[in-house]
Amino acid sequence: MADSLEHIWAHCLKVAARTDVGLRRSNNQDSFTVDIAPGQQAFEQRGHLFVVADGMGAHAAGELASKIATDSVALAYRKLKDLSPPEALLTAVREANTKIHTKGQTSDDFRGMGTTISALAILPQGAVIAQVGDSRVYRYRNHKIEQLTFDHSMVWELRAANQFPDGKVPDFIPKNVITRSLGPNPEVQVDLEGPFPIQAGDVFLLCSDGLSNQFDDAELGQILASLPPEEAVEALVDLANLRGGPDNITVIVVQVLGPQQAHEDKSQPAPPTGQRMSMYRLLGWALALVLAIGAGFLWLEAYPVAALASLVVAAGLAVLSSLREHVHGSTFGLRRLGKGPYTAAECRPGEDLVRNLQGVIRDLRRAAAEENWEIDWSRFDAHEQTGDKALSDGDFAAAIAGYCRAISDLMRQLKGRRERTETIF
Structure with a gap:
């Protein structure tokens, strides 16, 4: 993170990130992005964004796929200003899929390349996540750790279909087969989760399976509870390597210390996203009100048909204004997306x-x-x-x-x- 951004957010946010090749791989196919809002207004509009991607493919294909994903999602998310944050995140991930798929068609070396992606946006309304694959996003709070994302893996899909009534996964089921990724297909189904409420003290963990496969959730939570982000990231990577380090390891730890208010000299806070109202919606509601009042006068003057017509038009304008508000994100925080959290574990240090x-x-x-x-x-x-x-x-x-x-x-x-x-x- 740039020093200037550290300075303006340091009192309310701590972030640490690291990627490591592991002990058994010759190259690192993981990638990550930490995109901190450059000021208060940017935070109110789009928040902070954190992305982890775990690439797959022969030669350098996996590295390229994950790099395209993390770079393009961060760039597109900030540019799609006409969309609500969840819609912008969804569109950015889909655009990344298109870029990776198109690149995969250009060469036999790149054909079939793909990547997972877990993208977390910390917003005024809460935490919103876009998910494809089996990288993960966790939230630690008050000695409890929750997995906020669903693994798109064969094991998780079969479990969700109630194929393991006793909860035990048979040994013959491969643990590392994923059912969704960016790149192999022209289109991809993206999970959106949230917004999850954020409290002071919350810690978010994004990681590739090179980390999560080496720990149980309770261990992850205990380490997050015991160390500040920078030291937690280092310890998690070190322990994953000491437990074999069979895969690339990528970790981002985000600790929320309090309300996100930038310490800036010149920038003024923008009104919260949920309170902003465009001129078009104001005009729509105003016209609806005028027509409703006019309908009342027409009714009193014994023009019932004209009064009814005015009421219908007024109602239509009101509905259109509400829909515009819904589409452009002013009320998205009132709607929960997805079904997370999917797991929860007590993690008091023990x-x-x-x-x-x-x-x-x-x-x-x-x-x-x-x-x-x-x-x-x-x-x-x-x-x-x-x-x-x-x-x-x-x-x-x-x-x-x-x-x-x-x-x-x-x-x-x-x-x-x-x-x-x-x-x-």
């Missing part, structure tokens, strides 16, 4: 995750000793001791934070060591 992190630390120490890693242990030890003290005090959140910081410190050192080695040779 001893199970703490013990798991202690095990990770023991394994790292053992590996460092066996392989003679050159590690500065001072910060690592300090963080571990902080975690130990918190655990003895029964403060599981602080213990999780301490152990995660220790793990991330060591992983940063290992990454720096690997990069130095690659540079030398």
